[in-house]
Amino acid sequence: GWSGDASGTTNPLTLTVTGDLSVTATFSQNPVDHTPALAVTADGAAAATVGDTIVYTVTVTNDPVTGDGSPIGGLSVSGDVSGAATYLSGDADGDGWLEAGETWVYRATYTAQSGDVGQLVNTFTASGQDAHTTQISAPAPPPPTGFFLFLPMVMR
Numbered sequence: 241g242w243s244g245d246a247s248g249t250t251n252p253l254t255l256t257v258t259g260d261l262s263v264t265a266t267f268s269q270n271p272v273d274h275t276p277a278l279a280v281t282a283d284g285a286a287a288a289t290v291g292d293t294i295v296y297t298v299t300v301t302n303d304p305v306t307g308d309g310s311p312i313g314g315l316s317v318s319g320d321v322s323g324a325a326t327y328l329s330g331d332a333d334g335d336g337w338l339e340a341g342e343t344w345v346y347r348a349t350y351t352a353q354s355g356d357v358g359q360l361v362n363t364f365t366a367s368g369q370d371a372h373t374t375q376i377s378a379p380a381p382p383p384p385t386g387f388f389l390f391l392p393m394v395m396r
Contacts, residue, residue, distance in 0.1 A: 275370075277307025278338075278378035282319075282364040288352045298325050298346040298380065300366040302338045309340030312368040312376060321362035322350035338368065 246253055246263045255261065284296040298317050302309065315338050317325040330344030331337075338344055350362065367377035 275308045276310045276312050276376060277303045277305075278312065278366050278368070278376060279303040279306070280317075280364060280366045280378050280380040282362075282380040284362065290352050290354050290357070292352045294322075294350045294352060294362075296322060296325070296348045296350070296362060296364070298348065298364050298366075299343050300330075300338065300346065301343040302340050304340040310370055311337035311339050312370060313337050315344065315366060315368040317346040317348075317364055317366045319348050319350070319362045319364045321360065322348040324348070325364065 246255065246261075253263075253265075255263065279301040280298065282296055282298045285292070285294045288294050296319060298319075300315065300317060302312055313336060315327075317327075319325065325346035325348035328345045328347050330342060332342060333339075348362075348364070352360075361382055363382055364380040365377055366380075367375065369375050
């Protein structure tokens with residue numbers, strides 16, 4: 241509010257100056273609530289055999305529909321089977337912040353092992369932080385079924 245030769249909380253304040261005046265304004269800062277939202281998708285091979293290198297493509301979008309569109313920095317993507325994914329493209333202005341509507345593309349690889357035979361699901365999670373350094377993360381929805389891994393057959 242206003243104090244000194246002015247009073248109240250009306251904003252803006254209109255003063256008629258007819259001499260020396262002393263006016264003090266006290267402002268409070270309204271905190272900005274950043275609530276960005278990540279949308280993550282991933283795809284990979286539907287089937288593989290032991291020894292195959294499986295390539296996963298992961299896309300991460302700053303979704304301004306479910307979030308407020310505030311930028312997300314320090315973004316990383318990791319699969320629970322494949323490990324860290326490598327950034328490929330998408331940062332249009334090169335500033336390291338995933339802005340509203342921007343989509344970044346990552347790639348991860350995994351070499352199929354004999355212990356993986358059967359159904360294998362590699363769940364990816366994107367993580368970063370908003371402008372207030374609050375951590376944010378989101379998993380990619382799992383595929384309806386994982387991919388199937390087969391042992392090679394040897395005919396004699």
